[in-house]
Amino acid sequence: MSENFVLEMRSITKRFPGVLALDGVDFHCQKGSVHALVGENGAGKSTLMKILAGAYQPDSGEIILRGEKVEIRDPRNALHLGISIIYQESNLVPYLDAAQNIFLGKEPKGRFGRLKSEEIYKQATELVSRLGVSIHLKRPVHLLSVAHRQIIEIAKSLSYDAQILVMDEPTSSLPSKEVERLFAMVRSLKAHGVAIIYISHRLDEIFEIADMVTVLKDGKKVASLNVKEATKTNLIEMMVGRPLSDAFPSRSSQPVRKEALRTVDLTRKPFLDGVSFALGCGEIVGVTGLDGSGRRELGRAVSGDDPPERGEVYLFGKRVSCKSPRKTIRAGLAFMSDDRKSEGLIMGLSLLENISLPSLGFRLRGFVINRVREKKEVAKAAESVRLDCGFLKREAQYLSGGTQQKGVLAKWLLMDAKLIVLDEPTRGIDVGTKVEIYHLMRELANRGTAILMLSSELPEIIGMSDRVLVMRKGRIAREFKGGEPTEKDILTAAMMGVRET
Amino acid sequence: MSLFKFLREVSAKRTTPAWIILMILVVFVIATSPFFLQADNIGNVLRQSVALGIVSIGQTYVILIAGIDLSVGSTISLVSVLSTGMMAGRTEMILPAVAMSLVLGLVIGLINGLIVTKLKVPDFLVTLGMMFMIGGAALAYTPKPAGLVAKPFATIARASWGPLPFSVIGFALLVVVAILILNKTTLGRYIYAVGGDAEVARLSGIQVGQTKLLAYLICGFTSALTGLFVASRTTIGDPTVGSGFELASIAAVVIGGTSLFGGRGGLSGTIVGVLIMSVLANVLNLHSVGGYTQLMIRGIIIILVVSLYERKRALVVG
Numbered sequence: 018m019s020e021n022f023v024l025e026m027r028s029i030t031k032r033f034p035g036v037l038a039l040d041g042v043d044f045h046c047q048k049g050s051v052h053a054l055v056g057e058n059g060a061g062k063s064t065l066m067k068i069l070a071g072a073y074q075p076d077s078g079e080i081i082l083r084g085e086k087v088e089i090r091d092p093r094n095a096l097h098l099g100i101s102i103i104y105q106e107s108n109l110v111p112y113l114d115a116a117q118n119i120f121l122g123k124e125p126k127g128r129f130g131r132l133k134s135e136e137i138y139k140q141a142t143e144l145v146s147r148l149g150v151s152i153h154l155k156r157p158v159h160l161l162s163v164a165h166r167q168i169i170e171i172a173k174s175l176s177y178d179a180q181i182l183v184m185d186e187p188t189s190s191l192p193s194k195e196v197e198r199l200f201a202m203v204r205s206l207k208a209h210g211v212a213i214i215y216i217s218h219r220l221d222e223i224f225e226i227a228d229m230v231t232v233l234k235d236g237k238k239v240a241s242l243n244v245k246e247a248t249k250t251n252l253i254e255m256m257v258g259r260p261l262s263d264a265f266p267s268r269s270s271q272p273v274r275k276e277a278l279r280t281v282d283l284t285r286k287p288f289l290d291g292v293s294f295a296l297g298c299g300e301i302v303g304v305t306g307l308d309g310s311g312r313r314e315l316g317r318a319v320s321g322d323d324p325p326e327r328g329e330v331y332l333f334g335k336r337v338s339c340k341s342p343r344k345t346i347r348a349g350l351a352f353m354s355d356d357r358k359s360e361g362l363i364m365g366l367s368l369l370e371n372i373s374l375p376s377l378g379f380r381l382r383g384f385v386i387n388r389v390r391e392k393k394e395v396a397k398a399a400e401s402v403r404l405d406c407g408f409l410k411r412e413a414q415y416l417s418g419g420t421q422q423k424g425v426l427a428k429w430l431l432m433d434a435k436l437i438v439l440d441e442p443t444r445g446i447d448v449g450t451k452v453e454i455y456h457l458m459r460e461l462a463n464r465g466t467a468i469l470m471l472s473s474e475l476p477e478i479i480g481m482s483d484r485v486l487v488m489r490k491g492r493i494a495r496e497f498k499g500g501e502p503t504e505k506d507i508l509t510a511a512m513m514g515v516r517e518t
Numbered sequence: 519m520s521l522f523k524f525l526r527e528v529s530a531k532r533t534t535p536a537w538i539i540l541m542i543l544v545v546f547v548i549a550t551s552p553f554f555l556q557a558d559n560i561g562n563v564l565r566q567s568v569a570l571g572i573v574s575i576g577q578t579y580v581i582l583i584a585g586i587d588l589s590v591g592s593t594i595s596l597v598s599v600l601s602t603g604m605m606a607g608r609t610e611m612i613l614p615a616v617a618m619s620l621v622l623g624l625v626i627g628l629i630n631g632l633i634v635t636k637l638k639v640p641d642f643l644v645t646l647g648m649m650f651m652i653g654g655a656a657l658a659y660t661p662k663p664a665g666l667v668a669k670p671f672a673t674i675a676r677a678s679w680g681p682l683p684f685s686v687i688g689f690a691l692l693v694v695v696a697i698l699i700l701n702k703t704t705l706g707r708y709i710y711a712v713g714g715d716a717e718v719a720r721l722s723g724i725q726v727g728q729t730k731l732l733a734y735l736i737c738g739f740t741s742a743l744t745g746l747f748v749a750s751r752t753t754i755g756d757p758t759v760g761s762g763f764e765l766a767s768i769a770a771v772v773i774g775g776t777s778l779f780g781g782r783g784g785l786s787g788t789i790v791g792v793l794i795m796s797v798l799a800n801v802l803n804l805h806s807v808g809g810y811t812q813l814m815i816r817g818i819i820i821i822l823v824v825s826l827y828e829r830k831r832a833l834v835v836g
Binding site (some may be wrong): 197319322341342343346347352354359360361362363364366370373375376377378382383384385388428 | 618699702703704705706707708710711714715717718720721723724725781782
């Protein structure tokens with residue numbers, strides 16, 4: 018049996034100051050198969066894979082590669098052993114172009130070390146077309162979309178001829194079209210004998226693409242099973258250790274009260290083309306659409322981050338100028354961006370300082386900061402999002418994604434925001450925290466807060482919204498009542514719109 | 519239990535390496551030279567620290583918002599010649615000269631801040647250009663040392679209260695006020711936020727431009743204050759007296775643990791950085807090390823210390 022395993026990790030243990038990240042974890046995978054690794058944030062998935070990739074050294078345990086015991090000293094060593102890992106965070110040099118990034122470190126050279134540019138572009142074009150996409154190879158990558166940057170990272174890994182490919186949340190920023198192409202690529206890699214380790218929170222994808230799945234919880238392995246024998250429910254139960262009777266809290270049946278937000282003919286070419294809709298207090302409206310439909314840009318326009326060229330926005334009945342975040346914040350709007358690391362939190366400050374930041378100009382206002390009051394109010398806000406107060410003193414950069422997201426939410430709750438715009442509120446967050454956030458959203462709505470949720474995750478759009486707005490080509494293509502649409506209905510509206518009668 | 523916790527917290531603080539180096543230096547000099555601990559030598563070291571100390575306070579504010587001010591030295595020179603020229607030995611002109619100098623410092627800070635925030639020119643370039651302009655203005659005003667302070671004004675830098683010079687007491691008070699502003703006020707928190715991540719600060723509703731502007735204003739003010747102090751100490755105006763202060767103040771700030779990228783560090787570190795530089799100069803003097811060699815040693819220390827700070831601690835949870 019062991020001969021089939023290209024990789025065996027036995028009894029891996031890893032300790033960090035103050036936390037036992039991995040506790041005797043066993044993991045193995047076969048050639049030409051896809052093995053999914055799931056678990057809540059902090060369960061140890063990333064740590065296990067970083068050990069495999071040579072970024073960390075295990076405290077005890079052994080790694081057996083192709084039947085031989087090995088020591089993976091550093092990432093370069095791992096690459097030479099045929100192990101390649103694609104991280105969630107972008108590992109590209111922003112000002113170099115796609116082709117240069119793909120061949121970074123192994124540029125084909127001629128005599129005297131001269132770079133063979135035509136060769137680089139030729140091979141890069143080939144690799145990228147294998148993924149079925151077209152990317153501007155000569156543009157500096159910081160100008161490309163997140164989805165394209167991920168594709169470049171995958172192409173980069175492919176160029177190393179890896180035998181074991183680890184993918185950490187590869188689809189979190191990919192539109193559905195690209196996900197299918199990615200899967201096609203994964204299947205063809207499988208056929209070529211590559212073992213793929215797939216870390217993801219998206220259970221749907223795991224059931225579609227994986228052969229085996231291993232569940233980690235609190236640094237221990239809970240189970241390894243064949244995907245055919247697993248169900249979503251029991252996987253989630255294994256991850257969180259509690260029965261998952263209702264992930265989505267029930268919708269409110271109260272009639273909508275006052276109007277919280279109304280937009281009229283909101284336009285910013287080419288993304289927004291005359292968007293008009295309204296949102297009432299106590300309502301959760303979900304906005305979805307394919308990438309480029311204007312879904313994401315709607316949030317940026319309404320919040321003042323990327324002001325619209327034309328159109329009007331009314332907050333609680335009053336016309337508001339959306340020229341800057343400061344103006345919309347003063348009018349009572351809170352905007353949670355989809356990128357908490359670079360737009361939600363200041364990594365070098367403590368969580369407490371982050372949470373109190375906007376409130377220093379309002380509730381906690383004063384030339385001298387009243388530290389006692391600050392601590393009290395922040396603790397209250399933290400409690401309301403079920404955030405452990407022990408995290409408040411730590412620097413934001415050292416906290417997990419779920420904790421960070423709760424911190425951002427707490428920040429806006431402290432501002433008493435009556436209108437919250439959430440962009441991808443649960444992206445990259447573990448299942449347990451996701452459920453908590455859903456319940457929090459519903460609680461807030463029941464207390465009168467208006468919530469505008471922009472999301473590309475259809476299950477949460479369907480499960481959480483009182484109303485669903487589907488965007489296409491910068492306009493609202495179709496509106497559904499909560500609970501009505503199926504994923505197919507939404508995708509149809511997103512891709513084909515509604516024919517004008 | 520609490521000793522262990524204390525040690526752990528101390529080793530996590532950003533300014534600790536600076537303190538350690540200062541302590542090593544002090545121990546070394548006490549061990550190798552009997553002259554260090556003499557009252558007038560210590561008084562001297564402290565007095566030498568005041569000038570650099572005052573201007574480094576402003577530089578700390580600017581570096582914390584991820585900026586830099588290269589014009590401080592020229593401001594010191596300009597204030598030196600203008601204030602002494604205005605005073606020309608007359609006591610009744612002390613107050614007008616002081617007022618004019620401080621206003622001048624604020625105006626320079628305002629210009630620096632406005633160009634950086636409104637015209638979006640990188641601070642390095644703006645303050646570099648201002649350095650040349652202001653320095654040129656000082657030389658144009660008087661190419662050679664000239665001017666005279668009034669007698670009472672000259673005593674500011676010299677007077678002592680027993681063994682403690684007035685200037686050091688005044689400096690200590692200034693430091694306390696500046697530290698309180700940074701740690702206890704909203705402005706201080708905004709400075710750390712803007713320096714840590716200006717984009718996130720903007721999205722949180724903070725007026726980033728205004729915060730940066732205030733930092734440059736404060737820096738201009740402290741530069742002018744330093745110019746006045748230097749004028750009192752030398753009693754005449756010298757159009758090149760400030761030269762070198764810009765780099766020395768940056769060195770003090772950085773040695774003290776404040777990151778050039780902004781958002782991390784603080785004033786207590788800067789003060790230690792200033793002391794390190796003064797004690798170092800004193801040590802080398804006591805051992806009769808030549809001026810040029812001293813510069814080389816200073817450079818080595820800067821590199822060593824900063825490389826200690828930029829050691830990355832990879833401690834990620836979850």
